Amino acid sequence: RCIPALEEIAAAAEGRLEIVQGDALEFDPSGLAPPVKVVANLPYNVGTALLVHWLTPRDWPPFWESLTLMFQREVAERIVARPGTKAYGRLAILAQWRSEARIAMELPPEAFTPPPKVRSAVVHLKARAEPLAPAEPEILERVVAAGFNQRRKMLRAALKGLAPDIEARLRAAGIAPTARAEEVAVEAWCALARNLAGQPG
Known part of the structure; x- marks a missing residue:
């Protein structure tokens, strides 16, 4: 129902509105x-x-x-x-x-x-011109998903499948191993993602 209405607007404002119909998840915005x-x-x-x-x-x-x-x-x-x-x-x-x-x-x-x-x-x-803190999107997503899939568990238990030395990695990122996912700020999640990716800081 929306497309015909948009086509009317496009016709009335020639050259000012382009209608692209399709799946937004597959749309290429580069143009x-x-x-x-x-x-x-x-x-x-x-x-x-x-x-x-x-x-x-x-x-x-x-x-x-x-x-x-x-x-x-x-x-x-x-x-x-x-x-x-x-x-x-x-x-x-x-x-x-x-x-x-x-x-x-x-x-x-x-x-x-x-x-x-x-x-x-x-x-x-x-x-943001720059993300709040450096991190690889795929790794950050994976780490955060693991933490919140078992959000009531301490992170040393919730994340144990990510690395055998997860407690040391949590501490290196400035996160208490006994913390729960909802207590950890964005920057600290990014620090943990960098640690797991083998990146400095």
Whole structure:
């Protein structure tokens, strides 16, 4: 239903709007002219996957300057959560590692037709010129996922499958082996990822 409406707008504003229909996860953004500001009401079933995809390219800065995206409110709260809170996890770490994230506004169900069963929130993410701390995206994702898959366990137990000397590596990264995943700041997760990758610092 959206495409015909957009086509009408494109016809009325010739040369100012190009419509690209396809899978956003497979779309190649290299042809977009900067600065790119993504504004989207994402389908809730793919919103998290898209956000992680846009946050974890190997090269940084990314194609986008900012993302303004709508999520379920619970997901939005996870993106901006701080260490030591129940909402803090993989999404918060990846988002805050490479962007400045904040909730811009909240919307009640009655703002939509038909009204959904959940509340929604718009999150604004501004890309950092440099990540908060150096780390390889793939390794950081793997380490964080391992930690939060068993978030109530101490990290020396939750991460023991990553390295036989994980306690020493945790200490080298400035993390107490008895800490739990939700207690560890973004920079410390990055330090652990660098340690496991054999990188200095």
